[in-house]
Amino acid sequence: MIRINLAPPRERAGVRLAMPGLNLGAAFGVAGVVLAVLIVGSALYLFREERQLAAEVEASARELNSLRAIVGPAARMREHLAEIQARLKAVQGLTKDQGRPLSLIDAFADVVPADLWITGLEDSGAVLRVTGSAFSPTAVSNLMAALRASGKFRDVDIVVSKRELDKVPDLVTFEITCRFET
Numbered sequence: 001m002i003r004i005n006l007a008p009p010r011e012r013a014g015v016r017l018a019m020p021g022l023n024l025g026a027a028f029g030v031a032g033v034v035l036a037v038l039i040v041g042s043a044l045y046l047f048r049e050e051r052q053l054a055a056e057v058e059a060s061a062r063e064l065n066s067l068r069a070i071v072g073p074a075a076r077m078r079e080h081l082a083e084i085q086a087r088l089k090a091v092q093g094l095t096k097d098q099g100r101p102l103s104l105i106d107a108f109a110d111v112v113p114a115d116l117w118i119t120g121l122e123d124s125g126a127v128l129r130v131t132g133s134a135f136s137p138t139a140v141s142n143l144m145a146a147l148r149a150s151g152k153f154r155d156v157d158i159v160v161s162k163r164e165l166d167k168v169p170d171l172v173t174f175e176i177t178c179r180f181e182t
Helices: 024-096 099-111 137-150
Strands: 116-123 128-134 153-164 171-180
Touching (some): 099 116, 099 137, 128 137
16 A cells, blocks of 8 residues: 655754744735834934924024125115215316416417417317417417427417408408417
8 A cells, every 4th residue: 555644744853954934914014114113213214304404594594684684785885985986086087287377378378479469269188279360470479489399389370360451550460270289
């Protein structure tokens, strides 16, 4: 007869290799708890980080408001300073050439001959235009020579010189241009 032994083998002498019994329900339960702890821990960390950042933003906003209170008057002062500097430049521009007319008249009065009348003196900055009358062309020539000899007048030229025969006494009207250099 044939005999079949279906029972597990009895312990044999030597090393026994057996897998421990693994309960999958317990393993997934532990993994779920660990995962839940990690999620709750990271959420708490992020909420704490959010509170810290919100506090920093609020502190920065307070500091910004206090700095605006300081910078506001400084910006107005800068605008006021720019306005004052513009006024100063305008005053300097006005006073810079203020002495020029006086020195021009003074230098011109020294060179005008006695037999000559000046009827117009126009200073446009670059060109000085002199109009007048004289008894003779020689007086006009003497005026031009005196202007050149003074050293203060350059490029002395006569524009017009004409004798008016219809008036008594005969007068020579003239127009001279030159440059005045201080």
